[in-house]
Amino acid sequence: MSRADYPTDDQWSSIEPPVPFPDGLRGVPGRGACGPVSFTDGSFFDDRLMSRAGQDFRRHSGRGNGPEERRHPHEEVAMTFAIIISVVLIAGSIGYIAYLFIRDHRIRSQGRDIRALVEDVRHISTNDSGAVTIRYRLSWRENGETKHLEGEETIPGFYSPNVQKGCEVNIRYLDDHHILFVFDQ
Known part of the structure; x- marks a missing residue:
């Protein structure tokens, strides 16, 4: 046409x-x-x-x-709110990562080496990178008495066979809430 x-x-x-x-x-x-x-x-x-x-x-x-x-005033308020929420989420994520690094550094520098017996261990989950989250119960002798510790930790999948019931593991101990499994020495 x-x-x-x-x-x-x-x-x-x-x-x-x-x-x-x-x-x-x-x-x-x-x-x-x-x-x-x-x-x-x-x-x-x-x-x-x-x-x-x-x-x-x-x-x-x-x-x-x-x-x-022109834009409606509510659109500017919504945009400002979205920017504030984004900044808070990004700052919170960076702060949490910094907290984890500081915590690990404090355990490594102020903690003491202990050889503990694994009394019980349960597999909780596995992530995409192969790391395994476990719930554990450890015990060791200290000053003539047996100390028990329970917790949850994510460890590399390569080292998960080292943390089995009846095995001994090396840990870095600061207090009952701050421990670190030591696999490479």
């Missing part, structure tokens, strides 16, 4: 759509609107309706140009 087959602007005003339009929606030549276009299934399309909808969308979304098309 060539451009010559399409109606001209003067012909648009004489074309009747298959479904009558409400008042004010008829194609008006010279205003930049093509007017209604009918399809073979009896439906029609008026690009002026789309352009009006687009103008409403731009006006309400803050994506248009001009002083009357």
Whole structure:
């Protein structure tokens, strides 16, 4: 179909759509609107309706140009809130990683080496890298009495056979809440 087959602007005003339009929606030549276009299934399309909808969308979304098309104040509050939440989450993640490094350094520098007997061990989970989370109960003799310790730790999967019931393991002990399994010596 060539451009010559399409109606001209003067012909648009004489074309009747298959479904009558409400008042004010008829194609008006010279205003930049093509007017209604009918399809073979009896439906029609008026690009002026789309352009009006687009103008409403731009006006309400803050994506248009001009002083009357500014962002709504609630959008700025929501954006500020989203930025604050993002900063808090990132700072919290970095802080937690720093806490873990500081804790491990404190155990390594201030803790003492102990050889403990594994009384009980249970496999809790395994992650994608092969590390194993275990729940354990350890015991060792100290100052003439037996000390017991229970906890949960994630250890490399390569060393998990070393932590079995009845085996002895090396730990770095600071207190009951701060221990570190030592596998490489």
